[in-house]
Amino acid sequence: MADKATIIVHSGDMDKVYSALIIGDGALAMGMEASLYFTFWGLQRLKKGGLEKGPLSKMNMLGLGKWMVKRKMKKAGSASLEKLLQDFKELGGKILACDMTMEIMGIKKEDLRDDLISDYCAVGTYLAEARESKITLFI
């Protein structure tokens, strides 16, 4: 079995979702398996139209900071979150959605991008994935 990385995406901040997706894509590119477990604020980013909506974790300044960072990223040739997510799926990555978050926050399956989500699950699934992973991160 290939080495595996399991990442909890708890934050919905734009920069942190970038980190999670870059590491996830990188793991797959290096021949590993990868799972992203979206929970709490992270799960908001899997809502239809929600992927790019996260603020910057620091110096967001009502969106001004985010706008400046996005402009710099574009200049540097950075990929969009959407491209990173599509590449993650294309390379065989698994996306898991926390069903407790859905219940607490009143999120329905039809609010989420169901086509991307491999499974709706809870802590047991995370642990089952994590215990066979060489890398596990909480972002």
Next chain:
Amino acid sequence: MAEIKVDCTGETCPIPLVETRKALRKAKEGDIVEVIGTHPSSKKEIPMAVKALGLELIDVEEKEGVWRIRIRR
């Protein structure tokens, strides 16, 4: 045997690595994947991925900030 070219000039982390992997997945055994790019770390890291995947690194060249990596699937 086919030669597949991937142009990642001007792209940054993690695109060159990801596009290399995508091309290698599509390639057949014996095909050659040639990646060109400008992102400095990818020049070191694509060969690391090639090793991890157990594939053959043919060569790595760099001219005026543009590198070229050739891999045999």
